[in-house]
Amino acid sequence: MSRMLMRASNVTAVYAADDGRDVPAVDDVTIEVPEGQIVGLAGESGCGKSTLGNAMAMIANPPLYVINGTLEIEGQSIDLRTLDPNANRRHRKYRGDVVSLLPQGAMNAISPTLKIRDLVVDVLRAHDRNYAKSDAIDLATDRLKMLDMPTRVLDSYAHQLSGGMKQRMVTVISTLLNPKLLIADEPTSALDVSSQKALIEMLLAMVEKKIMSGVIFITHDLPVLSMVTDRLAIMYAGKVIENGRTEDLVHNARHPYTAALLASVLDPTEDTRTKHVLGIPGSPPNLGNPPSGCRFHPRCRFAMDVCTTKEPATLAEGDHEFACWWAKEHPRQSVPMEVSHA
C-alpha cells in the first residue's frame, strides 16, 4: 500500500440547535488519503459528507462546530477544533495552502464584482503578503496553459464564464498554492455531462502532475465516483460505515447500506431495460436522536436482534474496513445484491 498522505482522526462536528442540543452531523470519523490517490466520500444527503469536508477544510462556521479531531498531513498535526475564538486565525494559514476547498456549486464562488485576476492575486497575497502582482498573474497564466485552458478568462468576471468554465477556473484557483490535499465537495453536481467529463479529466491531470498530493471527492453521484476514485468511504448518519478500494466496494460490498446504495444506481448493461431501480426503504434518521445500535438497522434487510442494541465495531479484511454485524457473521462474503426483474 502506498504511503499515507493524510489522516483525519476522530473528527466530531456538531450543529448547535436552537433548543441548546447539539446535533452530531459527523460522529467520531477517521479517514485516510494515501499519497497521490483520490478518495471518494459518498452517502445520501444529510449523511454528513459535506460537513466532514468543511471540518477538514477548516471552514466550519457557526452553528457548525468541530468539537474533536486532528488532521495529520505530511508530518504536521493540525487541531481541527473550532471551539476557541482563535481557531479561525489558527486555521487560516493552512487553508488553501495545506488543505484547499473546491466548493459545491462554484457558480457563485467568485464575488460578482471581482475580476478573476484580482481573486488570483488576493489568494496568493493572503499567504505571502509580498507576492508581486505580476508574479501571481504569471503563475495563473502558466497553470492555465498547462491545463489547456484559455488565459483570457483571467480578465473576465465570473458572470462572463460558462458554468463548466467557471467550475474549472475555480479548480485552478483552489490549487494555485499546490495544496497537499484538495477537498472537492460535489464539484460536478451542477454540471452537464460533458462539463463533468472535462472537469474530471482536469482533476486527474492535476493529480498526475502532482499539483496536489491527494483528493477527497465528495459526491452522491456513484457512477462518477467509481470512475475517478482509488478508494471509497461510505457514510451513513454521521459515521463511515465502510471504506476500501473502489473495486472492492463496488464488487464486494460488505455493508448492506453500501450494497443498497450501489443497487440504487442503474448500470447500463444489456438487461438494463428489464431492471428496476431499487430504492432504499425509509429515510435517513434524525441525527438529533439516532437509532440505537447500528444506525442503519431500521432500513436494513439483514437486521438482527443485536443490530438494534449494540453498535457494530469496525472490522477489517485487508485494507477493506466495515462496521456491520451481518458482515461479522458472514466473513469474506459480499452482501447479496437484490435484483428485481420486471
Add this chain to the structure above:
Amino acid sequence: MGLRRYLTSKALWYLGALVVAVVLNFLLPRLIPGNPVDVIVSNLSQGANISSEQQAKIYAQFVEEFGLNQPLWQQFVTYVTSALQGDLGTSFSSYPTKVTALVGQALPWTLALQIPAIIIGWVIGNIVGAIAAYKGGGWDRSVFTTSLFLSSMPYYCLSILLLYVFAVVFGWFPVGGAYSLGMSPEWSWEFFWDAQSYFWLPFASLVLINVGGQAVGMRSMAIYELGSDYVNYSRGLGIGDAKMTRYIFGNAMLPQVTGLALSIGTMVGGALITELVFNYPGMGSLLFNAISSNDYPIIQAVTLLITVAVLVANFAVEIVYGLIDPRIRAAKSGE
C-alpha cells in the same frame, strides 16, 4: 459603442418622462377645487370697504393678469415657453413676488438641512448596519430593533418628540423657525451663529430617520452577502477577514448607492413635514403654504423642481451602477 447608444436611448426615455411630468405638473394643481383669485380678492377686501363692483373689477383684472381666462391649452403653452426662459411666473398669494425669488429664498434652507442629513445619515447608517451584520448577537439585535423603530416611525412623530423634549422641556434649542426674530439672512458670523442653533433639531430628526432606514437595508444586504458562496470559498482559500469584508461591502453597497441617489433626488420635497413641524422656511413649507392658498405657480415650480431632481438622480444612478457592477455594465452595452 453600445454604451453610447444605451445612454442616448435612456436619455430619450427620461426626456419623455419629463414631458409627461410637466403636463401632470401643470394640470394637477388646476384640479384642486377653488380659485386662487378668490383668495387674493378676499384677502384684499378684508378690513377695507370695497364695493362688490370694485371687487368684481379687481377680480377681472387678476384673472386677466394671471391668464386664467384663457383656455387651458393656451395657459399650458404660455407656462412652458416662459418656464424655458427661466420664468416660473408670479406668485398668486404673495403677489407680485416672482416664484423664482420665493424658491430662491427657500431652496438654500432645504439644501443646507438635507444634504448633510442625507449624507451623514447614509454613511453612519451603512457603517452601523454592516457592523451589526458582521458582529451578530446582541449587537445586531439592539441595532436592528432601534433602526427598525426609527425608520418606521412617521417623520412628524420623531420631530415632535425631539421638539418637545429638547426645546420645550429642556429648553436647549429654540422651538421653531430658522433664525431669531429681528435677524435677516445675510453672510455674517452673527447670523450663522444664530441660525445654527435652530438647525440642530430638524437636522437630528432627519439624520436619525436616515440612519435607521440605511442601517436596516445595509444589515440585511450584508447578512445575505455573508452567507453567500463566495464568502465561504474565500475563507476556504485562506483569504483574510479584511479582504473579505471588502468583497462583502463591494456587493452589499450596490442597492445602497441607489438609495443615496434617490434620496438626494427626492430631498427637495422630502422634508415637508419636518420643515412644517419646526417651522423651517424651506421648500417644504413653501409648498405647503402654496397648496393651502391654491398658489398654482409655486406648486408647479416646486413639483417641477422635484421632478427634475428625481429624474436626474435616477439617470445618475443608472450610470453609477454601471460603473460599479460589471454585470449591469455588460447588460447595458449588450456584451
